[in-house]
Amino acid sequence: MMVEQKLMLQMNAKNKAEEVEDETVELDVSDEEMARRYETLVGTIGKKFAKKRDRANYEEDENGDIKPIKAKKVFLKPQD
Secondary structure: OHHHHHHHHHHHHHHHHHHHHHHHHHHOOOHHHHHHHHHHHHHHHHHHHOOHHHHOOEEEOOOOOEEEOOOOOOOOOOOO
């Protein structure tokens, strides 16, 4: 019984060490990734607070990136 308990303690210690190692890996974010996330956040907030007229000028693609679309062509009045 004593040997089994020691083995269980050793296995639990290894598992906890691996979990701590995994957590530190997840906390590290590269500068490029941080910049991309910030850019996405700014775009999302900008889109949310844009006026209705301005929202029509933005298009969201499959990646969630917000891109301005071409301005609509308007009718020009004939010149005299």
